[in-house]
Amino acid sequence: MTLAAALETDEVTLVVATRDRPDQLRETLPHHRAPVIVVDNGSRQPPEVEGARLISLGRNLGAAARNIGVERAETPFVAFADDDSYWKPGSLTRAAALLRSHPRTALLTAEVRVGPSGRLDPTSAAMATAPLGIPPGGAGPAVLGFLSCAVVVRRDAFLAAGGFQPRLLMYGEETLLAADLAAAGWQLSYRPDLVVHHFPSPAGRKPRARRRREARNRVLTALLRRPPSVIADALGAAARTDPLAVAAVLPHLPWALRHRRVLPHEVENGLSILGT
Template sequence: MTLTSSTTVETDDVTVVVATRNRHERLRETFPHHRARTILVDNGSDEAPPWFPGVRTIPLGENRGAAARNVGVSLARTPFVAFADDDSYWTPGSLARAAATLRQHPRVALLAARVLVGPSGRLDPVSAAMAAAPLGTAPGGAGPSIMGFLACSIMVRREAFLAVGGFEPRLFVYGEEGLLAMDLAAAGHELAYDSSLVVRHLPQPAGRDNGMRARVEARNRVLTAMLRRPWGVVAREFGAGWRADRRGAADALRQAGWAWRHRRPLPPGVERDLRRLWTTDAAEITPVDNGRL
């Protein structure tokens, strides 16, 4: 049985999946805050991560990026899974409230929490964008409908997540959330933002390679469009990617064959929602820092 690192368990319906890589000191700070059964997935750290009593640790032996979370979800045995990174945690009461909301709203497959960044607790711009998103709230819905999120601040319905394949390994990190949001929506699920749920995010900016990040974000933006969007949108996203980072856009072109083989255009309703978001720039907000796996 996978147990929790905390003396307080808020709900037996949730497993927290924590992905970590080479941030052991921060992990020691955040891990005791998890108030549910927890699975720790180590993404090929240079040294073994800290040991926490009663917690199942999965050493991958390599860095799989966001797809490391898929491993944790597959091993969970609860109906709902919350994600956290080694620099984030759900605040007291949020896990139990999110689980209760998912029980009450069976059409919702993903709930996104409000993210407060750093010691001062400043609101992440992505959270502000989700609260103001123009899609409205579905009748009887759990909150404003969304088509994007921060991966370290969501709770998912485990079966729905696994059915769509989770996070795409080819995207690795930086912008991997968009494709998952599209696939859940295409499968008929609702995605909602709930500002009563709170996640604290304590990023450590030192040591980040912003040039690499820009390249991967540009690549993933184009690849995601190739996989799901109309060709006119693909052309637009390639142009944006080329202006942002030519190497990233070129990387996407080199993977066009793979993208074509895995291409599944979205249902018209989902594509229409994405276009509404694009026209308001709500989908273009950049998070303060979405972590490094």
């Protein structure tokens, strides 16, 4: 797998987390137009990534693998891509310029176009309606969530917020990080002129296991940051989704309660407006 596209910026490092999906990585890697760090999450056979830096973890850290890529990056800004996604040419240069000109912004999330047809991802469509408005000095509509394959972050802010929480592993890991960045006073903005192409494949995915993990992570995130009413709602939804999701919370309950930190009113109010 070789990087073939000309680099468009040296201010952004692309961090790509992958695990046992060499075919997808082979398709997307040549499209990347910034220095690339590939973090391998314990693949049975580590991928070959000529032209990129490879970090082999030897085990699956889920979304937290991206933290290691960010730590190793030497640029002020870091973009994420999955092994089945890539950024449209020009997007990373534009993102770097926006972050330079908006010093209170820690995260920009892009418009996501899905599959060969370029269908607009529903999450992007919802962000475009700007339910939280555009704050003074903001780079775009305010958001309190994102898709991990479609963000550029300010490296120092990401690391100060702790990055992705390892206990969540994956699925829904974005919510906690977005809330913590906002609680620290950072702005998070949607920019439809930044575009990511995403080509998800159902091969190897386990929908029931994913739903269970998503439900568990919603409960853990609520326990860590949200008021009791939201915790109760998350527990009820998890029980309806899969009783095993509630059981999966129990081993992490003491940890979650020890690390509980209620969000500032303005952040909680924003999450309430979004219905999350």
